[in-house]
Amino acid sequence: TQLLEQSPQFLSIQEGENLTVYCNSSSVFSSLQWYRQEPGEGPVLLVTVVTGGEVKKLKRLTFQFGDARKDSSLHITAAQPGDTGLYLCGIWDSWGKLQFGAGTQVVVTP
Amino acid sequence: GAVVSQHPSRVICKSGTSVKIECRSLDFQATTMFWYRQFPKQSLMLMATSNEGSKATYEQGVEKDKFLINHASLTLSTLTVTSAHPEDSSFYICSARDPTSGYNEQFFGPGTRLTVL
Secondary structure: OOOOEEEOOEEEEEOOOOEEEEEEOOOOOOOEEEEEEOOOOOOEEEEEEOOOOOEEEEOOEEEEEOOOOOEEEEEEOOOOHHHOEEEEEEEEOOOOOEEEOOOEEEEEEO | OOOEEEEOOEEEEOOOOOEEEEEEEOOOOOOEEEEEEEOOOOOEEEEEEEEOOOOOEEOOOOOOOOEEEEEEEOOEEEEEEOOOOHHHOEEEEEEEEOOOOHHHOEEEOOOEEEEEO
């Protein structure tokens, strides 16, 4: 079974629209990370959330960590074509390995 | 953030040959590196953990004799795909954990596209 459930799997929107990606689990995490990966490249770390209820902003991206530290969301405001990519949430498992959700493919068309 | 490089970025080889992929941490020392495999439009699947000075630990289902990992120094890990077959064609990505950064941050290389003919 997957440690992290990401949804939706695929999201196609027009430039200027908003979108939200979700990452959920039945387990409690000490921290959670969000990455973006563009085709043919490695993932790039966007943010690490640590505290329950925490909200972090990175320009038009807003990251939230659930109060119970079991879920997180990524919200993009006024999406642009440059936001296109595979968004991955990741957590450290009990063996100290970074495990990823299935990913959300976001496509923003002009 | 920290920089991790991979070489080569792309390799095409014939079936039955072996291919070596290098992963380097450029501005920090990494006692632990990780190797992932990614199929098109899918997430990253952890293959193995590379530990400097000791044997790698492999995830369930990953053949250690096929995917040889060597972590020769604190800045270099190599993955050798032995006797490659077309089904080994994939995108291989390494990452390194920077022990000096907070929250066990892990930085990824740009990946290596392996095509086995």
